[in-house]
Amino acid sequence: MSNERSYETALKRSDEIRADLNLHPEAYTMLTGDRPTGRLHLGHYFGTLKGRVELQNAGIRTHVLIADYQVITDRDTTEHIQDNVYNLVIDYLACGIDPNKTMIYAHSAVPAANQLMLPFLSLVSEAELQRNPTVKAEMEASGHELTGLLLTYPVHQACDILFCKGNVVPVGKDQLPHIELTRLIARKFNNRYGKVFPEVDALLSETPLLPGLDGRKMSKSYGNAINISMTEEETAKRIKKSQTDGERMISFDPEQRPGVSGLLSTAAICTGRTEQDIAAEVGMGGSGQLKAYVTQAVNDYFAPIRERRHTIEQDLDFVKDVLHEGNRRAAALAEETLAEVREAMGMVY
Structure with a gap:
């Protein structure tokens, strides 16, 4: 139209x-x-x-x-x-x-x-x-x-x-x-x-549109989304399974490194920091350290929401x-x- x-x-x-x-x-x-x-x-x-x-x-x-x-x-x-x-x-x-x-x-x-x-x-x-x-x-x-x-x-x-x-x-x-x-x-x-x-x-x-954990559009069908209703353990598991790449140095590059960049964007929106800042902090820590950082950021942000959710779903x-x-x-x-x-x-x- x-x-x-x-x-x-x-x-x-x-x-x-x-x-x-x-x-x-x-x-x-x-x-x-x-x-x-x-x-x-x-x-x-x-x-x-x-x-x-x-x-x-x-x-x-x-x-x-x-x-x-x-x-x-x-x-x-x-x-x-x-x-x-x-x-x-x-x-x-x-x-x-x-x-x-x-x-x-x-x-x-x-x-x-x-x-x-x-x-x-x-x-x-x-x-x-x-x-x-x-x-x-x-x-x-x-x-x-x-x-x-x-x-x-x-x-x-x-x-x-x-x-x-x-x-x-x-x-x-x-x-x-x-x-x-x-x-x-x-x-x-x-x-x-x-x-x-x-x-x-x-x-x-x-x-801005938050990408999924793999850098693609966040979607249930791609398995790259973290649901609000997920527990801390389910969140950690979903992030741990997300695909990154073999390069140890962490950098924000949505075109060339969609998986790493998707994780950085998730951490950035939950912490209020920039993707570049987080990438610089993780540095040579590799994807393992990055995933640990993202897991902590998401779980910290959503802890009070999930606590309220748990109470509400009982009633x-x-x-x-x-x-x-x-x-x-x-x-x-x-x-x-x-x-x-x-x-x-x-x-x-």
Whole structure:
């Protein structure tokens, strides 16, 4: 899809919003979320979770969606989905998401939000959907055929954002086409039926993408990710098994030494130091000393989060209560918005 605005324009707008967030937090409603396809890892934590907690604590209205319906855009089973959903909630709470400040809810529990799909689908053409590069990338990555749900996935995302009148969405550069389509849908609806929805902007991430332990993209399928839920022993084992190279002198070189550099990046983000500093300190200590340093850095950083996680996972009733309350609040909010939509469209009988 040809972006209405360039990346540079979106980045400039994102910077303006970020500067205004602390001054006028009440002006912003943030929507973000995850697909419950497995455990969250360090990439998720530093890429999104940490930022969500900071925005929540700054007083911005935050809504966190567990996108369970989106699991079936490119998968043929919902096996383990309930377990994955509960573990997402446990991770959120352990990382600092506060259910008294943030609404945590599941897609499938908010029928009125999903009902927005019908009017929204009338506002986009098949060509606009076919051009979306994210949908193409996800289809290729999964090796799955293009289902109707995957094709309309960006419209479903527009429903997620607009049902709660969200006006900021934290995303990476690759997700900008989704935000642009949401803006287009909101504008077309407002022009056709009357103003109901806000203008939506991307809040572009300031955190560089954390690579996996082997330097590739952090992914469950590559086995190069450290999950938030892992114990200290499991973390040590995962790091110990990670591939490096035969060169003893440690240096940061993502192109030539992806494994060593992936480990250095992990240690750097957990300690607040630079990769170069850590490489210089380990020096001729080789991969064994580097892995010991990384293990210590990760386990030290995540010790309090894992301690909270261990306590929370002992009380599944509390986890369910958090989700039920979030679902209830989201459903009520969606009904209000759907009533406005019906009123605007003249569909109140």
